[in-house]
Amino acid sequence: MNEIVTDAVVLKAMDFKDNDKIITLFSPSLGKVSGVLKGVKKATAKLKFAGEPFCFAEFTLVKKGELATIVNCVEKEGFFEIRKDITAFYCGCVVLEIISKIISENQPNPMLFVSAVKTLMALSSEEYDKIAVLIKFMLTAFQNFGMKLRFDSCSMCGRKNAVHWFFDVESGGAVCSECSQGLPLEENVRKVLYIIDGTDLTRLSSYSCGEVLLKKSLDFLSDVFVRVFGYLKSLPLPAEL
Numbered sequence: 001m002n003e004i005v006t007d008a009v010v011l012k013a014m015d016f017k018d019n020d021k022i023i024t025l026f027s028p029s030l031g032k033v034s035g036v037l038k039g040v041k042k043a044t045a046k047l048k049f050a051g052e053p054f055c056f057a058e059f060t061l062v063k064k065g066e067l068a069t070i071v072n073c074v075e076k077e078g079f080f081e082i083r084k085d086i087t088a089f090y091c092g093c094v095v096l097e098i099i100s101k102i103i104s105e106n107q108p109n110p111m112l113f114v115s116a117v118k119t120l121m122a123l124s125s126e127e128y129d130k131i132a133v134l135i136k137f138m139l140t141a142f143q144n145f146g147m148k149l150r151f152d153s154c155s156m157c158g159r160k161n162a163v164h165w166f167f168d169v170e171s172g173g174a175v176c177s178e179c180s181q182g183l184p185l186e187e188n189v190r191k192v193l194y195i196i197d198g199t200d201l202t203r204l205s206s207y208s209c210g211e212v213l214l215k216k217s218l219d220f221l222s223d224v225f226v227r228v229f230g231y232l233k234s235l236p237l238p239a240e241l
């Protein structure tokens with residue numbers, strides 16, 4: 001019997017047998033890890049909260065054979081506020097999906113874990129523009145995978161002013177129209193991504209550039225993300241947001 005104790009965030013929960021759920025966790029030291037939460041669908045279940053996406057807790061897993069069993073869970077933060085606001089909920093789901101997509105089993109990533117928890121905290125707070133927070137997380141995720149996207153100047157010739165901008169997915173940078181033509185990148189979107197990239201998450205609460213421009217910037221970044229990492233079911237933005 002092999003017992004593991006780890007902090008983790010619940011990425012998803014899937015029904016299993018009559019009363020159980022299979023929970024997928026993101027642990028800083030283990031990467032993605034799954035475990036069965038037994039009897040969690042019963043009304044009296046003590047660890048019901050552990051079967052909810054976003055739950056940040058210390059989990060104890062016991063590994064016997066193929067699938068681990070979650071035997072204990074001490075909650076640190078449930079991030080329930082995220083469920084009360086449709087934009088926060090959508091952004092939070094995208095964060096969990098991004099992690100699910102880019103992190104594998106046995107792939108520790110403490111930096112991305114810290115960034116994920118801080119992002120969920122910001123999404124729970126009324127002080128932040130939720131879409132700006134999601135954009136910041138995506139930029140951090142790219143950087144975490146060795147792709148620091150560049151929006152400050154043309155990544156080929158270095159000029160800071162251009163009539164038309166494009167984005168070169170391969171090099172991960174904005175390019176002026178004289179150097180190359182990749183994905184069209186509007187000047188105001190380039191500026192938003194440049195500012196958010198250079199602003200610490202804690203200082204992002206005072207940032208605002210208008211909803212339309214933020215959504216446009218998220219759409220652009222989502223397009224880049226899908227080209228680099230592949231399809232995500234939560235993207236693009238739902239029309240009601």
Ligand SMILES: [Zn+2]
Nearest residue numbers: 154157176179
């Ligand atoms: Zn150029």
